[in-house]
Amino acid sequence: MATLDAAVVELPGVGKALADKLASLGVERIADLVLHLPLRYEDRSRLQRVVMLRHNATAQLALRVLDADTRPGPRRQLRVQCEDAEGQALLLRFFHFRNTQTSGFRPGAGVRVFGTARATPAGWEMVHPEYRLFPALDAVRAEGVLAPVYPLTAGITQARIRTLVDKALSCAASDPRWAESPSALAAPSTLEALQCLHQPRNADEAAAMEAGQHPAQRRLAKEELLAHQLSLRMVKQRARQYRAPAIEGVRQARLVLAERLGFALTGAQERVIDEIGKDLASAQPMVRLVQGDVGSGKTVVAAAAMLAAARAGWQSAMMAPTELLAEQHARTLADWLAPLGVNVVLLTGRQSKAERSDSQSRLAGGQVQVAVGTHALFQSDTAFHALGLVVVDEQHRFGVRQRLALRDKAAPDCRPHQLVMTATPIPRTLAQTAYADLDLSVIDELPPGRTPVVTAAVSNTRREAVVERLREALAHGRQAYWVCTLIEDSEQLAAQAAEEAAELLQASLPAVRIGLAHGRMKANEKQAVMRAFKAGELQVLVATTVIEVGVDVPNASIMVIENAERLGLSQLHQLRGRVGRGHTESQCLLMYQPPLGEATRERLDVMRRTHSGFDIAEKDLALRGPGELLGRRQTGVVGLKVADPVRDADLLPEMITLAEALLANDAEQAMIHRLVARWVGDVQRYGQV
Missing domain, CATH: 3.40.50.300 (P-loop containing nucleotide triphosphate hydrolases)
Known part of the structure; x- marks a missing residue:
């Protein structure tokens, strides 16, 4: 039997064409099928009568076949006239069928159907229902299950995905690694919990799962949150193995800049600059997220860090998501920093070739200390003399690979410090879930003079x-x-x-x-x-x-x-x-x-x-979910399959503590890597920033 780590094409019945379709659902390994969870459940444990039908509602019925015939025309169709035990009529219609299907619907045969009922002027009908034939009406039995309804893509039916998931669960049952999880998570086991989600035993269980409150679901949410905390902390640990330039004098740069600006910084700005200063003085790469409301003064914070870097002999690059924002940042930084001896250039894709070439030449030669731009900053023809600090504005608008491409502009034996900023305040729970690999600073104070x-x-x-x-x-x-x-x-x-x-x-x-x-x-x-x-x-x-x-x-x-x-x-x-x-x-x-x-x-x-961006972000998270707030990371939105940052917020502190304890225990390392591989996959691809 194929292992869970094997490609899904190794599963019996899966060819290359089907594997390509499954890939569009994020299913590449057999394990991904086990984690491809239902959206909801359909009750197929009982049979209904025609008189009980509701328009556009799904139903399962036991019917007797009266007649079947094919109708020619622009849309050739198979029509099967049926009735239930009370003599109430229902028409089955199929537009995609084989001729052998027609002979199966012989008069007097019993048929169990499941589909969406539609009320028409001619009576009740179902188009392309799922069905099974029986010798007679009294031999028809209910399917007897709560059928899971999975996310689909074109060319894959619910019946097909259910069969594949069942096969994958059989593989998991024979894989001892799926019985392994931290003892602190307690029962049920991972596999037992997953089987419960795929195959609930009754309607009460299904309702609890759809509400996100079933014990098996909570158990899996804990494990998934733990895996994400582990993966992001592993990324953070790995980053600290590299050398970064030690940049001193950030506090002095803050004082010089404030004097140049002619206004006092807020207490929040001073606090965040000091937090950045401690990171920059270290020989380990800083990866810090600064979040602050609209107008809170994030650019001033970045400018103080860039001024300190320039004074220490290092260059800075500031990447913005739009040319308009890049131009504004370049003008602002030039106004602030040029009088202090720091040269600033703008690099965008729409500059003339001569203009961009001149800026690139000065940048590579070390005559420029700060480069501001869009994607042009990390193109192959842009080189830095001594890149020490990378600032990314509106970070959620960039993919991981784009940020890594800019980071890799530094010398091979040196990683630049990274400062990523967002004006979209991220609720604490979501930040802890999605950005555990970054240190977090918050500018929670607006400058004086801002009118409501x-x-x-x-x-x-x-x-x-x-x-x-x-x-x-x-x-x-x-x-x-x-x-x-x-x-x-x-x-x-x-x-x-x-x-x-x-x-x-x-x-x-x-x-x-x-x-x-x-x-x-x-x-x-x-x-x-x-x-x-x-x-x-x-x-x-x-x-x-x-x-x-x-x-x-x-x-x-x-x-x-x-x-x-x-x-x-x-x-x-x-x-x-x-x-x-x-x-x-x-x-x-x-x-x-x-x-x-x-x-x-x-x-x-x-x-x-x-008016508080933080309060609005909390409400937006509750109303729209994490994907809309964060944008896409390289492998999808947040990447959570079971856990929900809002619903399961109470589980997060315990999982953060457990992740830290496990990482400190050398004996747990093999289990940690298997747990991360199960839920996250490639840690480097997912988590690097």
Whole structure:
């Protein structure tokens, strides 16, 4: 029998074509089938009558075949007329069938069917139900099980995936390694718990599992959280085996920078800079995540670290997700650092070849201490003279390999320090689950002078009132954003929506200078519009969500977001953070398309009541789950199969303590590696940052 570590193609009945389809579900090893868990369960333990059917609901019935025939036409079909024991009729229809199937449906035969019932003007019918034939109606028996319903992909049926999972469970039963787990996790065993999830014994068990409260599920959630904690701590330990440049003088750099800026840093900024300073002074590579709300001053923190690196003879690279944000960072850092003797260059893919070549030459020659850019920073033709610090802004927008490519620009025998930043506050539970391989710093204080943003939800039926409010603010010299969103993930459609909105606004406000920015514009055109808006030459900027990051206009005091119900809390908060940067009271108007569902109404109400990014992140996590908050890591969103960071938050402290104890015990190392391989797979591929 094949081992669980074997490729799924080694399982009987799995050829290359099926293996390719399974790979799209993340199933590559036989073990992955064991961990491919049901979404829900279908009750097939009893038989229903036709009179009990509900439209578009699934049901299992015992029927007698009355007649079967094929109908020609554009969609050739097999039609089987049936009735139950009470004489109530139901039609079975098949559009994909073999001729031999027709002969199986002989009059008088019994048939057990399971499928979705549909009420039509001609009566009840099922299209392509699962079925099994019996000699007669009184011989039909219920399937007698709670059938698991698995995630599928094109070309794989529920019946096929159930068969494959059963075979994989048989492999697991003969593999003693699946009986091995830390004694602290107690009963049931891993395999017993998995068998319970795949094959619940009754409806009560299935309901508990769907609610995430079954003991077997909690047992597996513990093990999975433990495996992830172990894997990320192993990555952290491995990183500490490398040498990094020892960079002293971060506190002195902070004082010099603050004097240059002409304003005092917040206590939170000073605390985080000091935390970074301790890391940089070490000969081990720093890997630190700095999270802070919109406008909390993360760039100043990074600038202090880069100034210290430059004074110690090392270069820094700052990677931003968009050219607009990279340009803003380059301008800001040049304003701050150039007077202190630090040269800053910008590297983006849309620069002219001559301009980029000149910057790359100065960077490789050591004449430049700070490079700011997008993906161009880690391209093969970009080299550093002495890279000592890597700063990644909005880290969740980059894949692991991109960050590693930039890290590998350092000398072969030296790892640069890494500082990754996000303006999307991550709830503590989620940070402990997904970023246990990073040290965490939090800027939990806003600089003085930031005015609170008054937020209101407004139906788009009141568009004229919104435009009138805009007119009044513009008459007092303020500026405004008007953001357009669409459900479809299409930059072309979003651009069309923005263009239409700009035309309508211009018609309503003919004397107002309105600019337009969206992702389908040429980079230089878009940047010119942004610069004009920042300089006050434009009064209103109509844009898609490209302005979520990268624009800092203190005079902008109104943000209008169309179809706000289509965005998540974190993205709404990011957009709202574009206003309230000056000393004038600012407003954010969330225009929505009525009617609103309960969840959407709650989301908009959270925005109206809450201004803390950390509180909003907690609510967003509860409403949308971890994937939307974190973005994708190299092997998927967080990578959890059973555990849920919100539901299972109470389990995490115990698993963190257990992970630390196991890693300290040399006798447990073999079991640790098997546990990590079971749940995570390739630790290096998953966890490196």
